[in-house]
Amino acid sequence: MDIRLVADGPWRFRIEQTGTMRVPGVVLAPRDLLPDEPGDQALSQVARVATLPGIVRASYAMPDIHWGYGFPIGGVAATDVAGGGVISPGGVGFDISCGVRLLTAHVDRAALLRKLPVLMDRLDGLIPRGLGRGGLWHLAGRAQLHEILRGGARYAVEQGHGVPHDVERCEDGGAVGDADVTQVGERALERGAGQVGSLGSANHFLEVQAVDAVYDETCARAFGLRPGLVCVMIHCGSRGLGHQICADHVRAMDAVMQRYGIDVPDPQLACVPVDSPEGRAYLGAMAAAANYARANRQLLADAARRVFLQLAGSGLDLLYDVSHNLAKLETHPHDGARALLCVHRKGATRALPPGHADLPDALRRFGQPVFVPGTMGTASYVMTGSTGNRAFDSCCHGAGRVWSRHRAHRETSARQLRQELAGVGVSVRPASWRSVIEEAPEAYKDVDAVVRASQHNDLGRLVARLVPLGVLKG
């Protein structure tokens, strides 16, 4: 698809509405963050998403945009439910409700440093990760898996894997309400049964970090962050269960799209009206996967908490848990009124502004915490939702890949990577060194530039910078 990319000031670009596009594209990134590998399809994907039935305002791209399945990663698209708007699994991604949670310890970096090696050893032995492998929670049976799919982190806490405060600090109170277990296929259930409480692979991780800088002291204090404080950041999703659900429902939609008169420029944009049996079926299965991902992060956090209590004499308090791969039915201004929109966020973090009713009481004045993990060996950021967000309250979600996984293997080696990480003094414990080659810091954009661009585009405000002390990689 040919696109007409026009600079709109120093911080963003516009893709002119041409051909079958129903809205323009808006790429909220400066020139040096635009995907520029030869043949890269990310910007064309922004334009193709703009052709989806019912899409409103614009097809958005966050500053960490890169090429994905159908939708770009870092893509945000909202469709008008009453106006025949569609739901597309490609706008959520294979890793349904992949997200990040951040926990704060009661110990400072200097006090922990001596104990860090033994603490990392313990986490290394405890946390399941890598492809396949088991999970921390050995379920009693299929009925208990169904409870997880319906109750998410809330059910995990009810079962003793956490404290009530954890649930208060999860998006949606730890579980989305409309999960439909009957829309989750047998293969998905089979794959999910043994993986609750496991990191997965690729860019998923559990990191021990320290607060390195604070940019907004009042907000940081409300978030429980101060310079030198130790934190734990967990990034993972719904494992094989979410993957299987995505594959199953893309296939189902592909078979019925024509019946709804829907024609898309890319088969990976398979979609159906939100208000259709197939649309509701996907949303019900997606919600079940979302709850699975939240329970997964809850189990991992609770395990890390027990290690911290035992070895560092410190608890871990959940600051917030938020997804960056999800579609949600939300009310937003549209055509001079409030309308129910299906907001697809794929590699984009929901970022509620200060005062929003869905925020926990203790955070409401400050906006929703947004977590922006960098790469192993580089900084991560805490941001907060800001008023004036035009991209349906969405923000960036990470550094954003620039090298293909294939190119990463060409450009670097395990040995080179080990040396480099040893040089910055970060203890990285991967499931396998081969898999982490694809996660080399050079394979990603500069996360500092990504958060700067996010702030300039009113997607969020900077709160604090975190640096890694120890990294468990998938």
Place this chain on the structure above:
DNA sequence: ATGTGC
């Protein structure tokens, strides 16, 4: 992202 795929 993924019991990694034409």
